[in-house]
Amino acid sequence: MRSEEVTGFGSVVWEGESIAYTVVYSSRRKSWAVEVKPDGCVIVRMPQHVPPEKVRKLVEEKAEWISTQVKKYRSRVEIVRNYMDGEILPFFGAEYPVVRKTGAVSKAEFLDDCFVITIPDSFDADAARDVSKDMVVLLFRRMGFSPLEEIIAHYAPLAGVEPPKLRIRLQERKWGCCTPKNGIIVNARVLLAPKIVAEYIVVHELAHLRYRHHQKSFWDEVERLMPNYREAEKILKTDGWRFVF
Numbered sequence: 001m002r003s004e005e006v007t008g009f010g011s012v013v014w015e016g017e018s019i020a021y022t023v024v025y026s027s028r029r030k031s032w033a034v035e036v037k038p039d040g041c042v043i044v045r046m047p048q049h050v051p052p053e054k055v056r057k058l059v060e061e062k063a064e065w066i067s068t069q070v071k072k073y074r075s076r077v078e079i080v081r082n083y084m085d086g087e088i089l090p091f092f093g094a095e096y097p098v099v100r101k102t103g104a105v106s107k108a109e110f111l112d113d114c115f116v117i118t119i120p121d122s123f124d125a126d127a128a129r130d131v132s133k134d135m136v137v138l139l140f141r142r143m144g145f146s147p148l149e150e151i152i153a154h155y156a157p158l159a160g161v162e163p164p165k166l167r168i169r170l171q172e173r174k175w176g177c178c179t180p181k182n183g184i185i186v187n188a189r190v191l192l193a194p195k196i197v198a199e200y201i202v203v204h205e206l207a208h209l210r211y212r213h214h215q216k217s218f219w220d221e222v223e224r225l226m227p228n229y230r231e232a233e234k235i236l237k238t239d240g241w242r243f244v245f
């Protein structure tokens with residue numbers, strides 16, 4: 001017999017809204033736990049043989065917290081950039097509006113504190129959005145060089161390393177990484193975050209050039225270079241999902 005199986009569904013009401021949950025019973029479990037998945041599903045993990053009524057009571061006690069989590073994840077799904085006129089794009093801690101133009105060639109430029117995106121008339125909405133995104137990512141990768149190089153120039157001597165070769169790439173998950181030949185790669189998404197985040201990612205990778213692991217000596221070095229690095233980690237943890245093109 002499997003140790004874990006779904007054997008129940010239920011729902012509770014919180015502030016007029018019904019919250020549905022799935023119950024997973026486990027023979028190995030001694031205590032219960034509730035988890036809200038990023039897609040908004042609520043999973044309740046229970047030891048074997050807890051009657052449904054008891055499960056409901058327990059979930060009810062946690063309904064406020066569950067509802068908050070569900071709402072948090074729901075609001076996440078709503079972040080979509082269309083790169084239309086008036087939309088705001090953050091860059092390195094500041095915010096600038098998008099100005100949309102039509103023209104023969106697709107391009108994105110940074111002019112007079114605006115992101116000016118030019119898209120051919122013939123493009124439908126989806127294509128226009130996709131191309132705008134690609135153009136903006138390219139632009140960010142170009143624009144990101146000088147502020148990131150400045151951070152490198154400041155921290156590399158403090159870290160006692162040669163200033164590494166910087167590359168900026170769009171990546172799904174990793175915020176940064178370093179290459180075996182004294183190079184660092186920074187995720188273009190970092191440029192959508194507050195400055196402290198970019199600073200931390202650079203410091204993290206600079207520290208890796210000497211400490212190629214995540215052991216205590218590495219973290220001691222990060223803290224020595226940037227005593228407030230935890231602040232940046234916290235931002236990444238809670239708001240990292242917002243930094244998307």
Ligand SMILES: [Zn+2]
Pocket residue numbers: 204208214
């Ligand atoms: Zn690392």
